[in-house]
Amino acid sequence: MKIIFFDAHAFEQDAFERANSALGADKHELVMVKANLNATTAELARGAEAISIFVNDNASAEVLEKLHALGVKFLALRSAGFNHVDLKRAQELGFRVANVPAYSPYAVAEHTVALMLALNRKIVRASNRIRDLNFSLDGLVGFDMNGKTVGIIGTGKIGAIVAKILFGFGCKLLYYDIAPNSALETQYGAEFTDLATLSQKSDIITLHTPLLPETKHLINAERIAQMKRGVMLINTSRGGLVNTADAIESLKSGHIGYLGIDVYEQEQGLFFHDYSDTILQDDMIARLMTFPNVIITSHQAFLTHTALHNIAETTLHNVSCWATGAASPHEIKRV
Secondary structure: OOOOOOOOOOHHHHHHHHHHHHHHHHEEEEEEEOOOOOOOHHHOOOOOOEEOOOOOEEHHHHHHHHHHOOOOEEEEOOOOOOEEEHHHHHHHOOOEOOOOOOOOOHHHHHHHHHHHHHHOOOOOHHHHHHHHOOOOOOOOOOOOOOOOEEEEOOHHHHEEEEEEHHHHHOOOOEEEEOOHHHHHHHHHHHHHHHHHHHHHHEEEEOOOOOOOOOOOOOOOOHHHHHHHOOOOEOOOOOHHEOHHHHHHHHHHOOOOOEEEOOOOOOOOOOOOOOOOOOOOOOOOHHHOOOOOEEEEEEEEEEEEHHHHHHHHHHHHHHHHHHOOOOOOEOOOOOO
């Protein structure tokens, strides 16, 4: 098949070329497009039955209707999350949609803990000081992770690996999910609890839940008020889980003591792009960048060679299944 890749990046192209070459005679025609998918750029999919989209592409009802009119039948997501796709309208239009459900949960889990450690031990500030020949240790005091209580919201593949790593650090683990995970309780002594209790007792809170209507702004002023003063909040899941304006107010008051984010609710059109020669137009992220106790990474938690290989291999496998008339094992259907 001919596949149009929207929001294609240099860091992923080699992995896709290698995975495609491995298909031999059954390889596909890959067309890499830098533009994000939206109502204007949908026209670029003309002549292709399949498109591949990334996390900040727009597959709303309006866009899907335009794609359908162009003859597109298949949507291969290069991500686990699918909140950027109107699944109801996709199903009504007859689209087949598949994701990459587990490209590397270890990559995201490890980045999550890296943010915790970098914030705690003030690694960025310390490194910058050394470059200025300032070898003072004043203002760099951290805390032992051992013995701290960490609240994990969402214990799927990523959340469970975060629990495993933090158990090794000697942390006390609380967790909340839609259903208890007995394996976490047996292996790591994690305690299942409600969100209010988790918020009240945790020194560190980390988010690993999908963005759904019921989880949008899960972390808001009311939830933050339940947390310990000085809490560390980490989000490597979806930006919309956190009300950024409320987080900023809590940082200003000192209620949130540390914030580490790899995702941001207004990241579309911002993350993955170089604006170093322009004036930043996003006032909220500009404000976040002024806090010394905030670390922001640009949706890179997944970015390892292993993850890129798995994303490429699974994405092309999904399309190969469709090319032969078979169903992909990773198809998403709206219930």
